[in-house]
Amino acid sequence: MKHLLSTHDLSARNALRLLDVAEEMAAVGDREIKKLPALRGRTVVNLFFEDSTRTRISFEAAAKRLSADVINFAAKGSSVSKGESLKDTAQTLEAMSADAVVIRHPASGAPARLAASGWIDAAVVNAGDGTHEHPTQALLDAFTLRRHWARVGGTPSAGTDLTGMKVLIVGDVLHSRVARSNVWLLTTLGAEVLLAGPPTLLPIGVGAWPCTVHYDLDDALAQRPDAVMMLRLQAERMNAAFFPSTREYSRRWGFDDGRLALLDALGLDDTVVMHPGPMNRGLEISSAAADSPRSTVLAQVRNGVSVRMAALYLLLAGDPHDDVPEQHDLPALIPEGRTP
Amino acid sequence: MTTTTSTRTSARTGTAYLIRGGSLLGRGVEDLLVRDGRIAAVGSAAASGAPQDAVTIDADGLVVLPGMVDLHTHLREPGREDAETVETGSRAAALGGFTAVHAMANSSPVADTAGVVEQVYRLGLASGWVEVRPVGAVTVGLGGERLAELGAMAESRAGVRVFSDDGICVSDPVLMRRALEYVKAFDGVIAQHAQEPRLTEGAQMNEGDVSAVLGLAGWPAVAEESIIARDVLLAQHVGSRLHVCHVSTAGSVEIIRWAKARGIDVTAEVTPHHLLLTDELVRSYDPVYKVNPPLRTPDDVTALRAALADGTIDAVGTDHAPHPSEHKECEWAQAAMGMTGLETALSVVQHAMVDTGLLDWEGFARVTSVTPARIGRLGHQGRPLAAGEPANLILVDPAARWTVDPTTMATKGRNSPFRGLQLPGSVRATFYAGHATVLDGRLATPRPVPAADEEAPAWNL
Structure with a gap:
């Protein structure tokens, strides 16, 4: 792997390798001295065009635990409104010899653009781009799920995938980079994925995704998922008539106390409730659910550092197990001779 | 030089x-x-x-072949001479096999007065590479609120016959109706950029399987088709001539076919890029593939080719849209929409239509020269290859x-x-x-x- 841009083009082999290295990194986090010399002398730039304290400090902690030098570059607002183009910013970082650029950007595809443009040689890590992908979030979710699945099955976590697991993702899939990255990664790892949400917040084209779609959350819960992942509802969706009111949304698609009780009633003792944060308590998730023993919210945060350490380590320190470059076939043209 | x-x-x-x-x-x-x-x-x-x-x-x-006639060219002058000038654009046109181009009105200032269209016309004469026919704006400043002085542009030295707010849809149905009616006085035609504005707010690419994966805001086919459906009915109601710019979807083809069968006086154009490229290319996030209307699906491409072959779509229009490099060397969402096309049009149409057996060279001349000249009322272009x-x-x-x-x-x-x-x-x-x-x-x-x-x-x- 040269870059980590999406989970859509991440092979099962590379995904498992990332998760296994993350297990090793997690062990470092349990030590008294939480630091490895692996990236000493290397420079990691956190290039954030969008506010995200949580993701930034997670990457910062990951890089520092690997002894990398970290530069935080907060370029909030669109690059155009700031007057400096992404190209100029990239070339500035190149001139400063950045080894890796962790980029968060409001425009879908900005990390891919950075990686493919030739403006910069550094490894590019997508820390969330528009409504496209958030691959390290999906990796930390998969890591969390894998640990849970291993504990339930009484097996070691490392080396295993998510075969047999059923994961329900609920909410604003249309605008969610977390949902997209999870759909690709979890299915690559063998899990079965279900989506539930209002039809207005499921993308046109979702029918081609490797998952089933439910408009009714209770119907979806009746499918007995092993994990329920609640997505954050952005306040601005209210203004665009995606649903009539937040109360109606909450009643139909919120994980409220009633649905928490439903898990018990269905005998789903081992089903966990996930949320990528930050949570809208009382909107997409009730406080009781967020604070229940089923909640993995804090474990997800903790695992985020381990997964990001693994990503930076594999991209920058190289990987002896690296496999062949993954294919990006662009079926660009109508095949020769294809005629109506 | x-x-x-x-x-x-x-x-x-x-x-x-x-x-x-x-x-x-x-x-x-x-x-x-x-x-x-x-x-x-x-x-x-x-x-x-x-x-x-x-x-x-x-x-x-x-x-x-008869010299090609482009109904849809952006020459950018006056105003964006960093992107193109009448001189450079008409050189490109000559090299591409054109003898006439229609210069779209979205210059700065907008070509919405006799003064601006005469300026473009004179720049074309001075350049001398092709006939440059200015397109007049339908509404003042492309603002979509009140009609520009269409008659003054028609009577000017530029002799404007094609009017368009291209880049922006004349979405107000009353204004569109009035424009269609008004240009009957001088045998003009309204060339509509069919794009329902509310359905395409922030739109970045074709809405479908690829946009779902890429997380780019969708430009649904229905936003084009609903405007075309409305406009052909308006044209029928008021007995006017309508031209549809850059048709891009299979559904639009069906509506135009229906309208022609009803005897409605509608013509349509398709761009070379919509005859060859699909939205799969957007997976690269390379803004060189960003265009309006967006690249569509292989099924749309197939339908557009068939429609051009059977005459449902009348003409090829390049929608040649040069941009300075900084408007493309950026994130997809920030990038300008548009592609160049004058110097590749003949080759792309040969590849997509002639080499596939859908059109012979006479058919090629029909869609690239004879019919666009007729739509633009250029009596001396697209003529038979005969003495005199x-x-x-x-x-x-x-x-x-x-x-x-x-x-x-x-x-x-x-x-x-x-x-x-x-x-x-x-x-x-x-x-x-x-x-x-x-x-x-x-x-x-x-x-x-x-x-x-x-x-x-x-x-x-």
Whole structure:
């Protein structure tokens, strides 16, 4: 792997390798001295065009635990409104010899653009781009799920995938980079994925995704998922008539106390409730659910550092197990001779 | 490198050309004599009638076609001379095999007055590479609120017949109705950019399977189709002529087919890029593939090709849209929409339509020259290759193969989505009103500026 841009083009082999290295990194986090010399002398730039304290400090902690030098570059607002183009910013970082650029950007595809443009040689890590992908979030979710699945099955976590697991993702899939990255990664790892949400917040084209779609959350819960992942509802969706009111949304698609009780009633003792944060308590998730023993919210945060350490380590320190470059076939043209 | 007007000779005493052995419209091989702006003779009379100083061109293996007429070109001047000028854009047009282009109105200032359209018209005359026909804006400043002075533009020296707010849809149904009605007074046509604005707020690409994966805001087919459906019904109601710009979806084709079957006076164009490229290319997030309307699906491409072949879509329009590199070297969402197309149009249409057997060369001439000239009311363009006709014609080598390299193009725009593709067909010569603007595949000389008293005949030989 040269870059980590999406989970859509991440092979099962590379995904498992990332998760296994993350297990090793997690062990470092349990030590008294939480630091490895692996990236000493290397420079990691956190290039954030969008506010995200949580993701930034997670990457910062990951890089520092690997002894990398970290530069935080907060370029909030669109690059155009700031007057400096992404190209100029990239070339500035190149001139400063950045080894890796962790980029968060409001425009879908900005990390891919950075990686493919030739403006910069550094490894590019997508820390969330528009409504496209958030691959390290999906990796930390998969890591969390894998640990849970291993504990339930009484097996070691490392080396295993998510075969047999059923994961329900609920909410604003249309605008969610977390949902997209999870759909690709979890299915690559063998899990079965279900989506539930209002039809207005499921993308046109979702029918081609490797998952089933439910408009009714209770119907979806009746499918007995092993994990329920609640997505954050952005306040601005209210203004665009995606649903009539937040109360109606909450009643139909919120994980409220009633649905928490439903898990018990269905005998789903081992089903966990996930949320990528930050949570809208009382909107997409009730406080009781967020604070229940089923909640993995804090474990997800903790695992985020381990997964990001693994990503930076594999991209920058190289990987002896690296496999062949993954294919990006662009079926660009109508095949020769294809005629109506 | 513009030649000053004083050194140019009159069009009426220009070089005569004896074009030998070309295949007229891809059929019979005949000689042609071009003299004094016209096709002076066809067949054996060409050689016998040629003056001694006539330049002989060996057209063996070449196809002779009427010069292409583009209904949809962005020349950017006045206002964005960093993107293109009338000079550079019309050079690109000549090299691409065009003898006339319609310059879209979204310049700065907008071409919404007689003054601006006459300025563009005069710049075209001064450049001399192709006939430049300004398109007039439908509404003041493309604002979509009140009609521009369409009559003044029609009566100006530019003689505007095509009106469009291209880039922006005339979405107000009442304003569209009035525009359609009003231009009947001078045989004008409204060329609509069909895009329902509310359905496409923030739209970045075709809405479908690919946009779902890429997380880019969708531009749904229905936003185009609903406007076309409304407009053909309006055109029927008021008995007016409607032209639909850059049709991009299979559904639009069905609506236009239906409208034509009902006798509605509607014409439509398709761009070369929509005949070849699909939204799969957007997976690269390379803004060179960002265009409006967006690249669609393979099924849409197939339907557009069939529609162009069967006449449902009347014409090819390039929507040549040059942009400075900084407007494409950025994130997808920030990038400008548009692609260059003048210098690749012939090759892409040959590849998509002729080499696939959907059109023969006569059909190619129909969709690239004869019909667009009729839509734009250019009586002297798109004419038969016959003695006495104006000599707006091109020589094409259909066996040539070339690799698209935007850095070598005459347009200022480097935003060609065909970059790196190998395409068939090359324009070897272009004759604009009998003057060779392109010879041996390279720019020759511009047509001399007609003297003031010859200006009107310049357009109406």
